[in-house]
Amino acid sequence: MLIMMSIFVSMTPLTFISWSLTHMWLYFCFLISLMLIYTGWNQWDMFNFFLGGDLMSFILISLTIWISILMISASSKIKFKTNWSFFLLMNLLLCLILSVTFLMSDLITFYISFETALIPIFLIVMGWGYQPERLQAGLYLLFYTLFASLPLLICILYMNFSLKMSSTVLLFYNLSINFYSTFETIVLFVGFTLAFLVKLPLFSVHLWLPKAHVEAPVAGSMILAGVLLKLGGYGLLRSLVLFKSFHFGAYILMSTCLFGGVMVGLICLRQTDTKALIAYSSIAHMGLVLGGMLTFFIWGMSGALILMIAHGLCSSALFCLANINYERNHTRSLFLSGGSLWTLPSFSLWWFLFVAGNMAAPPSMNLVGEISIINSLVSWAFCLWVLIFSCSFLAAAYSIYLYVGTQHGHIMTAFKMLSCSFNRELLILFLHWMPLNFFIFRVDYLFCWMYLSSLTKISICGFEDTMCLS
Amino acid sequence: MASKQFDATPAEIRAAAERAATRDKLKWQFRQQMENPNALKGEGGYVFDPASQRFLSMRVTQFDHFRATPKTSALGLGLFVLPIAFFTYLIYREKTTFEKKCREGKISYKDRNFKFA
Numbered sequence: 001m002l003i004m005m006s007i008f009v010s011m012t013p014l015t016f017i018s019w020s021l022t023h024m025w026l027y028f029c030f031l032i033s034l035m036l037i038y039t040g041w042n043q044w045d046m047f048n049f050f051l052g053g054d055l056m057s058f059i060l061i062s063l064t065i066w067i068s069i070l071m072i073s074a075s076s077k078i079k080f081k082t083n084w085s086f087f088l089l090m091n092l093l094l095c096l097i098l099s100v101t102f103l104m105s106d107l108i109t110f111y112i113s114f115e116t117a118l119i120p121i122f123l124i125v126m127g128w129g130y131q132p133e134r135l136q137a138g139l140y141l142l143f144y145t146l147f148a149s150l151p152l153l154i155c156i157l158y159m160n161f162s163l164k165m166s167s168t169v170l171l172f173y174n175l176s177i178n179f180y181s182t183f184e185t186i187v188l189f190v191g192f193t194l195a196f197l198v199k200l201p202l203f204s205v206h207l208w209l210p211k212a213h214v215e216a217p218v219a220g221s222m223i224l225a226g227v228l229l230k231l232g233g234y235g236l237l238r239s240l241v242l243f244k245s246f247h248f249g250a251y252i253l254m255s256t257c258l259f260g261g262v263m264v265g266l267i268c269l270r271q272t273d274t275k276a277l278i279a280y281s282s283i284a285h286m287g288l289v290l291g292g293m294l295t296f297f298i299w300g301m302s303g304a305l306i307l308m309i310a311h312g313l314c315s316s317a318l319f320c321l322a323n324i325n326y327e328r329n330h331t332r333s334l335f336l337s338g339g340s341l342w343t344l345p346s347f348s349l350w351w352f353l354f355v356a357g358n359m360a361a362p363p364s365m366n367l368v369g370e371i372s373i374i375n376s377l378v379s380w381a382f383c384l385w386v387l388i389f390s391c392s393f394l395a396a397a398y399s400i401y402l403y404v405g406t407q408h409g410h411i412m413t414a415f416k417m418l419s420c421s422f423n424r425e426l427l428i429l430f431l432h433w434m435p436l437n438f439f440i441f442r443v444d445y446l447f448c449w450m451y452l453s454s455l456t457k458i459s460i461c462g463f464e465d466t467m468c469l470s
Numbered sequence: 471m472a473s474k475q476f477d478a479t480p481a482e483i484r485a486a487a488e489r490a491a492t493r494d495k496l497k498w499q500f501r502q503q504m505e506n507p508n509a510l511k512g513e514g515g516y517v518f519d520p521a522s523q524r525f526l527s528m529r530v531t532q533f534d535h536f537r538a539t540p541k542t543s544a545l546g547l548g549l550f551v552l553p554i555a556f557f558t559y560l561i562y563r564e565k566t567t568f569e570k571k572c573r574e575g576k577i578s579y580k581d582r583n584f585k586f587a
Contacts, residue, residue, distance in 0.1 A: 329516060414504070
């Protein structure tokens, strides 16, 4: 593991030397990260006193490095600008900081790396975004996250000094923590979860996401949708178990996230901007992820992890496709972009495959995640079927609307140029599609992080509807 | 236009000629931008249309013109806060009813569905 970190860090000088060497070095790092998954699938692996992880951490690190590789490939136009080395450096730093965040076993250092990840993404959005609106988008991204994470810092310090608990490993072993009063429970619940809910994002604190995703360059959009939202999901998967007995908080969050999914699905249907539509669809999917987590069932939590990974690949690919259209048409508008089935037929296949994945059509991993989450939601509270049905139906509706808006219809006669596809772009899309659709054959692996780990015994016993492995 | 129009009044002929002149002028402006040999080739893009741009800018800046009035506040309350509160109540009622029945022994272990989720 330390070898991997040193390999990572040694890449930094390469960013000033060569674009392609850095790219190849990242592929090598990805292969090493796969070895972590192979060794750490049924236990918590500690590399030293503060770095370690279980299967969930390692899978998310692999996803981070994979998305970093693909986002560097997708940003090839930046190679011709003078500041390309600084751009590469920002991407690599972000990849490194995110990997370290997923590995932190101490809450305080986790918080530090969680906040540090904001700096490179802020610089990427501000430095390489396309419109002047990126200034406001960067500020929204920064201040929403910072405002919500200050209570998180206070709660972590309180847990450390008063409740004598400062480990992410032991967060699942919550039997030793007795909250003194309901007021303390509520304050700690809000403080702990708010930062991750803003990052996820939850429906009512989601305003930063459409702005940041739309104004970011393609690399920024890919890493935001692919990994940064999953930081919030990762934090929630680790820390929500502390508040398992605070049922009322779960009820409020559950209805907010699922109703938010429905509202956001309706908002998607009247979008005119391609990237904004994909950004809002991310909010709907993350609402389902949060719903799965709040049930505290095995299917719910594992389904949440599966949907997070599947969404990371699918959404990142959709942003890539939107950028492919944008590079040729210089517009993100659905009204002006129609007819790509005739102008860019090679990409129509990929548009269809990823739009189908977005609506959880088989054989994508999204299907497995949504089935698991829907099963756990319906078994948790049957009255949620209305919201779940609406979420799924609207997901299909806006996905088809996106496909029809970009591919069908007349080609705009005012377009100045028709251009061909590049092999690089087709490769990026294939590398998104392959893990998304072939992982379904081994998706039981992703159920392992809860099912076979010894943490299962602690996390699921005591809840009346779950099985106790004793 | 044909030199002789047998079934049109002079006013209609003049109107048709004006429309044709406007159309030709607009078409000439469009062709000038589309087929300009001095413009950068290979850049892509489209001929700028002010009407489309005005529509897109309107959609993007809608929130900048938002004002909190009794009507908009009631809309926000009715469409967001009340449904969330309603669903929270529904979940609370279902969960507490089930919990109460389990504790009173009214539901046997074999009848509890989804035990192993």
